[in-house]
Amino acid sequence: MAGAFPSKEEGTLAVLTIKIQGQIGSCNIDADIEAGTGVTALYGPSGAGKSTILRALAGLWQPESGVIEVQGHTLFDTENKINVPAQKRRMGAVFQDPLLFPHLSVEKNLRYGMKPGEVGWDAVLSLLNLQDLIGRMPRHLSGGEAQRVALARAILSDPQVLLLDEPMTGLDDERRLQVLPYLERLRDETTIPIVYVSHRRDEILQLADLVFMVENGNAQEELTPFEFEEATKTNVIRRRDEA
Amino acid sequence: MALFNDPQIWGVVLLSLKVAALAIVVALPFAIWIGKLLAGPSFFGKALLSALVHLPLVLPPVVTGYALLVTFGRRGWIGSYLDQWGISFTFSWTGASLAAGIMAFPLIVRPIRLAFEAQDDRLLEMASLLGASGRRRFLTITLPQAWSGIIAGMVLGFAKALGEFGATITFVSNIPDETQTLSLAIYTLLQSPSGDNAALTLITLSIILSFVAIFASEWLAHSHQKKRER
Numbered sequence: 001m002a003g004a005f006p007s008k009e010e011g012t013l014a015v016l017t018i019k020i021q022g023q024i025g026s027c028n029i030d031a032d033i034e035a036g037t038g039v040t041a042l043y044g045p046s047g048a049g050k051s052t053i054l055r056a057l058a059g060l061w062q063p064e065s066g067v068i069e070v071q072g073h074t075l076f077d078t079e080n081k082i083n084v085p086a087q088k089r090r091m092g093a094v095f096q097d098p099l100l101f102p103h104l105s106v107e108k109n110l111r112y113g114m115k116p117g118e119v120g121w122d123a124v125l126s127l128l129n130l131q132d133l134i135g136r137m138p139r140h141l142s143g144g145e146a147q148r149v150a151l152a153r154a155i156l157s158d159p160q161v162l163l164l165d166e167p168m169t170g171l172d173d174e175r176r177l178q179v180l181p182y183l184e185r186l187r188d189e190t191t192i193p194i195v196y197v198s199h200r201r202d203e204i205l206q207l208a209d210l211v212f213m214v215e216n217g218n219a220q221e222e223l224t225p226f227e228f229e230e231a232t233k234t235n236v237i238r239r240r241d242e243a
Numbered sequence: 244m245a246l247f248n249d250p251q252i253w254g255v256v257l258l259s260l261k262v263a264a265l266a267i268v269v270a271l272p273f274a275i276w277i278g279k280l281l282a283g284p285s286f287f288g289k290a291l292l293s294a295l296v297h298l299p300l301v302l303p304p305v306v307t308g309y310a311l312l313v314t315f316g317r318r319g320w321i322g323s324y325l326d327q328w329g330i331s332f333t334f335s336w337t338g339a340s341l342a343a344g345i346m347a348f349p350l351i352v353r354p355i356r357l358a359f360e361a362q363d364d365r366l367l368e369m370a371s372l373l374g375a376s377g378r379r380r381f382l383t384i385t386l387p388q389a390w391s392g393i394i395a396g397m398v399l400g401f402a403k404a405l406g407e408f409g410a411t412i413t414f415v416s417n418i419p420d421e422t423q424t425l426s427l428a429i430y431t432l433l434q435s436p437s438g439d440n441a442a443l444t445l446i447t448l449s450i451i452l453s454f455v456a457i458f459a460s461e462w463l464a465h466s467h468q469k470k471r472e473r
Contacts, residue, residue, distance in 0.1 A: 058372055059371070059372075060368050060371075060372075085371070086368070086371040086372055087371045087372070087373075087374050087375055087376060088374075089372075090374070091372055092372070093369070093372045095365075097365070099363075099365055099366055099368075099369040101366060101369075101370075101383075101384060102388075103387045103388060112370070112373050112375070112383075113372075113373030113374050113375075115374075153373065154372075154373075157372075157373045157374060
C-alpha cells in the first residue's frame with residue numbers, strides 16, 4: 001500500500017482496464033473490460049467462464065495461447081513469451097473459501113502479504129472491523145469473520161486490482177447479510193478497483209457499478225446496473241412463472 | 244543393577260544414540276526434498292526414484308550393507324575418491340550412521356511424503372497471490388503444514404536407526420567403542436556364555452529408549468497441535 005490506505009477522499013482515481021484473449025481447450029475466453037473505480041461485476045451462470053477469467057488474471061491459470069493485460073501492463077502474452085508469475089502480479093484475491101493459513105494467527109495471516117514499512121494496517125482493520133479478531137486462530141472464526149479477514153489480507157497486500165470470486169457463496173443468508181455491508185464499505189471507501197464474480201443477481205444489484213455478462217468465456221456485453229436489472233428481470237419473471 | 248553403572252554399557256548406548264542422531268540429522272533434509280518431489284506432479288523417472296528410496300525396506304539388510312561396502316568402502320567407486328580427501332566410512336561410527344540412515348530413509352520419507360500429499364495446494368496459490376516467492380511458500384506454508392509428518396518420519400527413522408543391525412555389521416563390522424551399537428552389542432553378548440545379564444540390561448535400555456522416543460514424538464506433536472489451536 002503506497003504510503004497509506006487509499007481512501008476515496010485522498011486517493012487518485014483508479015480505473016480498471018483488463019484485456020484477456022485466450023484459448024482453453026475448445027473454449028475461447030474473451031474479455032475487454034474498461035471500467036472506473038468501484039465494483040465491476042462479471043455475471044453469468046455456473047460454468048460460463050467467470051472464474052476462469054479471474055484465475056487467468058491472477059496467474060493461477062494459463063491460457064494455451066493469448067494475451068492478458070491489466071491496467072495497461074502485459075501479464076501474459078504467448079507470442080512474446082511473457083508470463084508474469086502470480087506472486088508478481090499484485091492481484092488481491094478472495095475466493096469462496098477464505099483460504100486463511102490455518103497454522104498462522106489472524107494477525108500473521110493479515111501481515112503475510114504486507115511489505116516492510118507499509119502502512120494502512122489500522123485503516124484496514126477498522127474498515128473491516130477486525131480489531132477484536134487479530135489474536136485468534138482461523139479455526140476459531142465464523143464463516144463471515146474468516147471472509148472479512150481474507151478481504152483485509154488481500155487489501156493489505158497492496159493489490160492493483162482486487163478479485164472477488166463468489167466470496168459469499170459459502171455463507172448462509174445470515175452471514176451473507178453480515179459481510180455485504182463490508183463489501184459496500186470496501187467499494188465506497190477505497191480506490192482499489194474490484195472485479196466481482198457472482199452468479200447471484202441480488203449481490204450484483206447491490207454492489208456493482210458496471211456489469212459484464214459472461215457467456216461461454218465471453219465477457220463483452222457491458223451493462224449499467226439499471227440495464228442489468230432490466231435485462232435480468234425477464235429471466236427472473238420467467239423462472240418464477242416456470243416454478 | 245550394577246550393570247546399569249557399567250561404563251561399557253553406557254558407552255554402547257551413547258554410541259547408538261550418536262549414530263542414530265547423526266543418521267537422522269543428515270537424512271532429514273534429503274527426506275524432505277525427496278518427499279516433496281514424490282508428492283508433487285509426475286516427472287520422468289519418478290517411479291524409479293520411489294523404488295530406489297523404498298529399496299532398503301525390502302532388500303535383505305546384508306545386501307544393502309554390501310552395496311554400501313562396494314560404494315563407500317575404501318576401494319568403492321565413491322569411497323576411493325573420498326579416501327583421497329581423508330574421509331572414510333569403513334570401520335568407523337560415521338559409517339554406521341550412513342548404514343543406519345540409508346536403512347531408515349524410506350521410513351523417514353513415507354510420512355513426510357504423505358503429509359505433503361495431504362496439503363491443500365490452494366493455500367500455496369493464495370500465498371503466491373500475496374507475493375510470496377517459492378522459497379517463502381515452502382518455508383512458511385508447506386513445511387509448517389507438514390510438521391506432524393516430519394516428526395513421525397524422524398521418530399520412525401530414529402527407532403529404525405537405533406535398532407539397525409544387518410547393514411551395519413556388513414558395512415562397518417562389529418568393533419567395540421567404534422561401530423558396536425546396541426543391536427550389535429546385544430548380539431555379541433548373546434554369543435557369549437556369560438553375557439546374558441549384560442544383554443538383558445541392553446535389551447531393557449533399548450525398550451526404554453524406544454518408549455522415550457515415542458513419548459517425545461507424541462509430546463512434540465501434541466504441543467504443536469496445542470500451539471495451532473491457541
